[in-house]
Amino acid sequence: MSFEMQIISNTPLVGETDLDTAAKKFFEQIGYLAKGTDHSIPYRIFCDFFLKHPTKAWLVDEIATELHTSRPTVYRHLNKLKGFDILDEVQIFDEATKQHKKAYQLRYGNFQKAWNFVEAHLKVAIENYGKTVEHIQKLLEQNRKGPHG
Numbered sequence: 001m002s003f004e005m006q007i008i009s010n011t012p013l014v015g016e017t018d019l020d021t022a023a024k025k026f027f028e029q030i031g032y033l034a035k036g037t038d039h040s041i042p043y044r045i046f047c048d049f050f051l052k053h054p055t056k057a058w059l060v061d062e063i064a065t066e067l068h069t070s071r072p073t074v075y076r077h078l079n080k081l082k083g084f085d086i087l088d089e090v091q092i093f094d095e096a097t098k099q100h101k102k103a104y105q106l107r108y109g110n111f112q113k114a115w116n117f118v119e120a121h122l123k124v125a126i127e128n129y130g131k132t133v134e135h136i137q138k139l140l141e142q143n144r145k146g147p148h149g
Contacts, residue, residue, distance in 0.1 A: 003083065003121045003125065004084075005084055005122065006029070010029050013025055019047075027046060041069055046081060049066075054105070054109045057105040058103055060074050060104075085121055086107055086114045087104045087105065087106060087107060088107045089103075089104055090104070
Protein backbone atom coordinates (compact mmCIF):
# COMPACT_ATOMS: atom_id res chain seq x y z
CA MET A 1 0.00 0.00 0.00
CA SER A 2 1.31 3.45 -0.83
CA PHE A 3 1.61 6.30 1.62
CA GLU A 4 -0.61 9.15 0.53
CA MET A 5 -1.51 12.39 2.28
CA GLN A 6 -2.68 15.85 1.29
CA ILE A 7 -0.35 18.63 2.43
CA ILE A 8 -1.62 22.19 2.54
CA SER A 9 -0.35 25.40 4.06
CA ASN A 10 -2.10 25.73 7.40
CA THR A 11 -2.14 27.46 10.73
CA PRO A 12 -1.81 25.21 13.79
CA LEU A 13 -5.19 24.69 15.42
CA VAL A 14 -3.76 25.29 18.92
CA GLY A 15 -6.33 28.00 19.69
CA GLU A 16 -9.28 25.66 19.10
CA THR A 17 -10.75 24.42 22.38
CA ASP A 18 -13.38 22.02 20.98
CA LEU A 19 -12.02 18.53 20.19
CA ASP A 20 -14.56 17.80 17.45
CA THR A 21 -13.94 21.09 15.66
CA ALA A 22 -10.15 20.75 15.85
CA ALA A 23 -10.21 17.09 14.76
CA LYS A 24 -12.58 17.71 11.84
CA LYS A 25 -10.49 20.63 10.55
CA PHE A 26 -7.31 18.59 10.89
CA PHE A 27 -8.84 15.56 9.17
CA GLU A 28 -9.92 17.82 6.29
CA GLN A 29 -6.44 19.35 6.05
CA ILE A 30 -4.71 15.98 5.66
CA GLY A 31 -7.30 14.77 3.14
CA TYR A 32 -9.05 12.18 5.29
CA LEU A 33 -12.35 14.07 5.22
CA ALA A 34 -13.42 15.52 1.88
CA LYS A 35 -14.85 19.02 2.03
CA GLY A 36 -18.53 19.24 1.24
CA THR A 37 -19.32 15.59 2.05
CA ASP A 38 -21.01 13.84 4.95
CA HIS A 39 -18.25 13.36 7.51
CA SER A 40 -20.21 11.38 10.07
CA ILE A 41 -18.93 7.86 9.32
CA PRO A 42 -15.26 8.58 8.50
CA TYR A 43 -15.03 11.04 11.38
CA ARG A 44 -16.50 8.60 13.88
CA ILE A 45 -14.24 5.80 12.68
CA PHE A 46 -11.10 7.88 13.23
CA CYS A 47 -12.15 9.82 16.32
CA ASP A 48 -14.65 7.69 18.24
CA PHE A 49 -12.89 4.39 17.69
CA PHE A 50 -9.16 5.00 17.23
CA LEU A 51 -8.45 8.32 18.91
CA LYS A 52 -10.74 7.88 21.89
CA HIS A 53 -9.78 4.19 22.36
CA PRO A 54 -6.17 4.17 21.08
CA THR A 55 -5.08 0.84 22.56
CA LYS A 56 -8.16 -1.18 21.60
CA ALA A 57 -8.04 -3.37 18.50
CA TRP A 58 -11.26 -3.05 16.51
CA LEU A 59 -12.83 -5.67 14.27
CA VAL A 60 -14.40 -4.34 11.08
CA ASP A 61 -17.70 -5.98 12.07
CA GLU A 62 -17.66 -4.16 15.44
CA ILE A 63 -17.23 -0.80 13.72
CA ALA A 64 -19.86 -1.57 11.06
CA THR A 65 -22.39 -2.70 13.68
CA GLU A 66 -21.79 0.30 15.93
CA LEU A 67 -22.13 2.76 13.03
CA HIS A 68 -25.03 0.91 11.33
CA THR A 69 -23.13 0.78 8.08
CA SER A 70 -21.69 -1.81 5.72
CA ARG A 71 -18.35 -3.57 5.94
CA PRO A 72 -17.27 -2.12 2.55
CA THR A 73 -17.93 1.39 3.87
CA VAL A 74 -15.80 0.70 6.95
CA TYR A 75 -13.03 -0.83 4.83
CA ARG A 76 -13.04 2.21 2.49
CA HIS A 77 -12.31 4.53 5.42
CA LEU A 78 -9.91 2.13 7.12
CA ASN A 79 -7.93 1.89 3.89
CA LYS A 80 -7.58 5.66 3.85
CA LEU A 81 -6.26 5.58 7.42
CA LYS A 82 -3.96 2.70 6.51
CA GLY A 83 -2.73 4.86 3.62
CA PHE A 84 -1.54 7.37 6.21
CA ASP A 85 0.17 4.44 7.96
CA ILE A 86 -1.45 5.53 11.20
CA LEU A 87 -3.10 2.19 11.99
CA ASP A 88 -1.62 -1.17 12.87
CA GLU A 89 -3.21 -4.36 11.58
CA VAL A 90 -3.27 -6.98 14.36
CA GLN A 91 -4.71 -10.45 14.95
CA ILE A 92 -7.16 -10.90 17.83
CA PHE A 93 -9.13 -13.88 19.04
CA ASP A 94 -12.85 -13.47 18.40
CA GLU A 95 -14.74 -15.17 21.25
CA ALA A 96 -17.95 -15.33 19.20
CA THR A 97 -16.42 -17.36 16.36
CA LYS A 98 -13.49 -18.88 18.29
CA GLN A 99 -11.18 -17.76 15.48
CA HIS A 100 -8.34 -15.28 15.06
CA LYS A 101 -9.45 -12.25 13.07
CA LYS A 102 -7.82 -9.19 11.60
CA ALA A 103 -8.37 -6.04 13.64
CA TYR A 104 -7.05 -2.49 13.60
CA GLN A 105 -5.71 -0.17 16.25
CA LEU A 106 -3.96 3.17 16.39
CA ARG A 107 -0.21 2.73 15.81
CA TYR A 108 1.67 2.71 19.14
CA GLY A 109 -1.65 3.23 20.96
CA ASN A 110 -0.97 6.97 20.91
CA PHE A 111 -1.99 9.59 18.35
CA GLN A 112 1.11 11.75 18.74
CA LYS A 113 3.48 8.78 18.45
CA ALA A 114 1.54 7.52 15.42
CA TRP A 115 1.84 10.97 13.87
CA ASN A 116 5.64 10.89 14.35
CA PHE A 117 5.62 7.81 12.10
CA VAL A 118 3.58 9.75 9.52
CA GLU A 119 6.08 12.63 9.66
CA ALA A 120 8.95 10.21 9.03
CA HIS A 121 7.16 9.02 5.87
CA LEU A 122 6.63 12.62 4.79
CA LYS A 123 10.31 13.43 5.31
CA VAL A 124 11.39 10.49 3.14
CA ALA A 125 8.86 11.44 0.45
CA ILE A 126 10.07 15.08 0.38
CA GLU A 127 13.73 13.97 0.26
CA ASN A 128 12.92 11.67 -2.67
CA TYR A 129 11.19 14.53 -4.50
CA GLY A 130 14.32 16.61 -3.95
CA LYS A 131 16.52 13.87 -5.43
CA THR A 132 14.21 13.63 -8.44
CA VAL A 133 14.31 17.41 -8.96
CA GLU A 134 18.11 17.33 -8.76
CA HIS A 135 18.19 14.52 -11.35
CA ILE A 136 15.80 16.36 -13.68
CA GLN A 137 17.98 19.47 -13.40
CA LYS A 138 21.05 17.42 -14.40
CA LEU A 139 19.14 15.99 -17.37
CA LEU A 140 18.11 19.52 -18.40
CA GLU A 141 21.74 20.68 -18.26
CA GLN A 142 22.91 17.67 -20.28
CA ASN A 143 20.25 18.34 -22.93
CA ARG A 144 21.31 22.01 -23.20
CA LYS A 145 24.91 20.96 -23.92
CA GLY A 146 23.73 18.73 -26.74
CA PRO A 147 25.02 15.32 -27.76
CA HIS A 148 28.57 16.56 -28.34
CA GLY A 149 28.88 18.36 -25.02
